[in-house]
Amino acid sequence: MGIPAMMYLWPAARGGSTNVEVEGAIDLKPGRSKTLQVGSKAVIVVRERSGFLAFSAVCTHLGCLVKWDADSKKFLCPCHAAVFDGNGKVVSGPPPAPLEAYVVKEIGDKVYVAPPA
Ligand code: FES
Numbered sequence: 741m742g743i744p745a746m747m748y749l750w751p752a753a754r755g756g757s758t759n760v761e762v763e764g765a766i767d768l769k770p771g772r773s774k775t776l777q778v779g780s781k782a783v784i785v786v787r788e789r790s791g792f793l794a795f796s797a798v799c800t801h802l803g804c805l806v807k808w809d810a811d812s813k814k815f816l817c818p819c820h821a822a823v824f825d826g827n828g829k830v831v832s833g834p835p836p837a838p839l840e841a842y843v844v845k846e847i848g849d850k851v852y853v854a855p856p857a
Pocket residue numbers: 799800801802803804817818819820821822833834835
């Protein structure tokens with residue numbers, strides 16, 4: 741299936757309002773991240789060896805913005821010292837739920853992020 745056909749099947753590639761291209765994502769080294777705005781939310785995209793993961797940067801405790809720590813490969817919340825693992829699951833601290841996972845699509849050499857369905 742060619743790239744135009746894939747773009748038809750996934751509206752993000754056509755520039756939909758909630759699907760956002762992650763500029764320069766393909767050049768990220770494994771373990772590195774980019775933060776971008778998707779709709780009204782900050783989203784962190786992390787490059788893994790096998791692809792990309794994306795999570796809302798909004799902590800599920802009281803809404804502070806978490807940061808990706810490339811050394812520990814965890815998301816850290818500065819407000820109440822919460823720690824989330826690389827899959828967004830709570831490791832420690834008060835958050836009641838994991839970070840919200842976003843949908844990531846790689847189309848050719850471009851990477852797109854969209855909110856969960
Ligand atoms: S807002 Fe993140 S731990 Fe409280």
